[in-house]
Amino acid sequence: xxxxxxxxxxxxxxxxxxxxxxxxxxxxxxxxxxxxxxxxxxxxxxxxxxxxxxxxxxxxxxxxxxxxxxxxxxxxxxxxxxxxxxxxxxxxxxxxxxxxxxxxxxxxxxxxxxxxxxxxxxxxxxxxxxxxxxxxxxxxxxxxxxxxxxxxxxxxxxxxxxxxxxxxxxxxxxxxxxxxxxxxxxxxxxxxxxxxxxxxxxxxxxxxxxxxxxxxxxxxxxxxxxxxxxxxxxxxxxxxxxxxxxxxxxxxxxxxxxxxxxxxxxxxxxxxxxxxxxxxxxxxxxxxxxxxxxxxxxxxxxxxxxxxxxxxxxxxxxxxxxxxxxxxxxxxxxxxxxxxxxxxxxxxxxxxxxxxxxxxxxxxxxxxxxxxxxxxxxxxxxxxxxxxxxxxxxxxxxxxxxxxxxxxxxxxxxxxxxxxxxxxxxxxxxxxxxxxxxxxxxxxxxxxxxxxxxxx
Numbered sequence: 001x002x003x004x005x006x007x008x009x010x011x012x013x014x015x016x017x018x019x020x021x022x023x024x025x026x027x028x029x030x031x032x033x034x035x036x037x038x039x040x041x042x043x044x045x046x047x048x049x050x051x052x053x054x055x056x057x058x059x060x061x062x063x064x065x066x067x068x069x070x071x072x073x074x075x076x077x078x079x080x081x082x083x084x085x086x087x088x089x090x091x092x093x094x095x096x097x098x099x100x101x102x103x104x105x106x107x108x109x110x111x112x113x114x115x116x117x118x119x120x121x122x123x124x125x126x127x128x129x130x131x132x133x134x135x136x137x138x139x140x141x142x143x144x145x146x147x148x149x150x151x152x153x154x155x156x157x158x159x160x161x162x163x164x165x166x167x168x169x170x171x172x173x174x175x176x177x178x179x180x181x182x183x184x185x186x187x188x189x190x191x192x193x194x195x196x197x198x199x200x201x202x203x204x205x206x207x208x209x210x211x212x213x214x215x216x217x218x219x220x221x222x223x224x225x226x227x228x229x230x231x232x233x234x235x236x237x238x239x240x241x242x243x244x245x246x247x248x249x250x251x252x253x254x255x256x257x258x259x260x261x262x263x264x265x266x267x268x269x270x271x272x273x274x275x276x277x278x279x280x281x282x283x284x285x286x287x288x289x290x291x292x293x294x295x296x297x298x299x300x301x302x303x304x305x306x307x308x309x310x311x312x313x314x315x316x317x318x319x320x321x322x323x324x325x326x327x328x329x330x331x332x333x334x335x336x337x338x339x340x341x342x343x344x345x346x347x348x349x350x351x352x353x354x355x356x357x358x359x360x361x362x363x364x365x366x367x368x369x370x371x372x373x374x375x376x377x378x379x380x381x382x383x384x385x386x387x388x389x390x391x392x393x394x395x396x397x398x399x400x401x402x403x404x405x406x407x408x409x410x411x412x413x414x415x416x417x418x419x420x421x422x423x424x425x426x427x428x429x430x431x432x433x434x435x436x437x438x439x440x441x442x443x444x445x446x447x448x449x450x451x452x453x454x455x456x
Contacts (some may be wrong), residue, residue, distance in 0.1 A: 054078050054149070055182040057121060059085060078153065085122060096129060098261045109141035116151065124154050145184075152196060159204035165213045176224055187225050193217045194236075201253065202242075207278040211256040218263070232280060233263055236334065241343060248347055251356040257340070258363055262334040265371065265381050267329070280328060281308075284334035289315070290338045307331045314450065315375045316414030323439055330389040331379050337371065340364060341420065345427055352431035352438040358445050361424075365454055415456075425427045 055076045060083040062070070070088075072079035087439050090414075092115045099105055099112065113136055117127050136142045148171055154164045172193070174317070175184055194217065200210040218236070222229050240257045288302060302310050307327035311334070312318060341364055348357050374381050424445075431442035449455045 001373070005411075011024055031273065040300065047324050054153055057153045058157065064282065080121070088118060089122045092116075096132065100132065109136055109139075110307065113142055121152060121157070124158050124164050127163050130163050134167065137171065144175045148189075148192075154401045155196060156201050156203070159206045160199040160209055162209050165209045169213065169216055172220065176220065186264075187228060188218055190221055194239075202248075205247070205250055206252045208252045208255070211252045214256055215259050218341075233260065233267070236260055238263065244343070248351045251354055251359060254356055254360045254363075258360070261336060261340060261367070265333045265367075267333055280332060283308070283332045286335045286342070287331070287338050290342060290423075291415050293419070294421065311375070311379075314414060314416045315372055316377070316417070317376050330375075334371070335382060337364070337367060341423065345423055348427045349430055350428075352434050355440070355441060358441045361427075361445060362448050365420075365424075365449065365452060368416070369452065369454065372414065372417070421454070426453045 053076050054073075057078045059082050060072060060079040062083050063081055065081070070081035072081070080328040095115050096112075096119060099107060099115075114134070116129055116133050116136075119126065120133070124130075133142070133147075137144060137147060148168065151164055151168045151171070155161065155168075158164070160408070172189070175189065176186055194214065197210045197214040197217070201207045202208070213265075218229075218232070221232055225232075235402055237257075237260055240253070240260055243253050244257055287310075291302075302313060305313065307330075311327055312332055314334070344357060344364060347354075348361065351357060371381055428442040428446055429436045446455070
């Protein structure tokens with residue numbers, strides 16, 4: 001909300017002093033409570049009245065009080081005049097600390113909630129105040145759905161607030177896990193979280209707290225909405241593609257994409273659907289596009305093969321027939337890694353000077369080595385190997401001159417490996433045609449490939 005908006009003033013607090021030096025004396029406890037009550041009424045009513053849904057909060061620069069209320073509200077936006085921030089926060093802070101230190105002091109839960117609302121709107125980084133609000137939540141003194149609405153406003157004001165996201169997870173856990181999930185539409189609540197995290201990520205770049213919260217929601221979906229998780233992962237993958245294409249420097253978004261890719265690679269058999277045949281054909285085409293320049297007539301050589309034969313050819317292994325392995329699903333899972341390699345390659349060709357894209361390429365290299373070794377051992381991608389997805393640990397191990405083999409001979413000469421190394425060579429060559437920084441990034445990536453024993 002811009003300070004230049006023609007905001008309507010709600011409420012009417014008559015103040016007798018207007019000079020800045022007298023502000024601290026202007027706010028007596030009665031007037032403070034009026035301001036806090038107005039704030040609370042606006043936020044609380046927004047949770048139950050969709051026509052008055054508060055979505056944002058801002059501090060509006062105002063030099064003096066002009067004998068008016070400091071509360072502004074217009075077009076679902078809540079504002080607070082800057083002149084009242086210091087005295088208002090000092091008031092609620094002192095009241096809350098006194099209450100915290102004096103265990104024998106008794107106050108109505110509504111009053112405490114009002115004080116906490118004012119304190120957290122102005123300074124949401126104080127964990128003590130969030131813990132006090134947790135106490136009210138656990139004792140059922142405040143409504144959890146209204147709490148989610150309140151945190152929405154907080155995250156608009158301060159999009160990268162760890163304490164707010166942490167408390168939001170506590171509220172969700174209270175709603176969905178503590179024997180209360182049957183009262184609410186679980187899927188609706190969880191899907192709303194994707195909108196909240198997207199808004200926070202847009203308002204603050206490299207917002208790791210927002211993307212970590214999004215990962216938590218995926219895990220909650222796996223726990224509470226098992227039947228919808230496969231569809232959700234596909235939808236999130238497509239949304240992640242759009243986000244990364246539009247935010248090539250935001251590595252937090254790429255880290256979330258890596259999280260999704262791990263989930264998709266380890267996905268079990270999807271339920272049979274009418275479009276399943278179309279899906280496998282589409283995913284096969286992505287893989288053929290990736291390897292088509294590796295050997296002559298590569299696509300023709302793979303097109304008439306079974307899923308098992310295609311996978312074995314791609315990974316350079318020979319397997320024994322097994323009814324326990326779902327090669328069709330494994331091929332679909334692999335296609336997501338291939339798709340991400342192609343997308344990353346296109347972005348690097350367009351933006352070779354963005355370090356986040358090269359770091360993501362490193363992840364794809366390491367992931368390929370991990371998947372290849374897993375397939376060589378099990379002819380599929382096993383959950384047991386998911387712990388190997390931590391690139392930092394393995395990279396540190398290599399830097400300590402470990403003698404362990406990172407990549408097998410068969411994997412190095414597999415069809416996928418040859419295609420991947422050829423594409424890595426092309427993007428490094430293209431990057432070196434630009435300015436020095438792009439050249440340095442390409443050189444660092446080349447050194448990484450040598451370190452991983454995957455040089456081109």
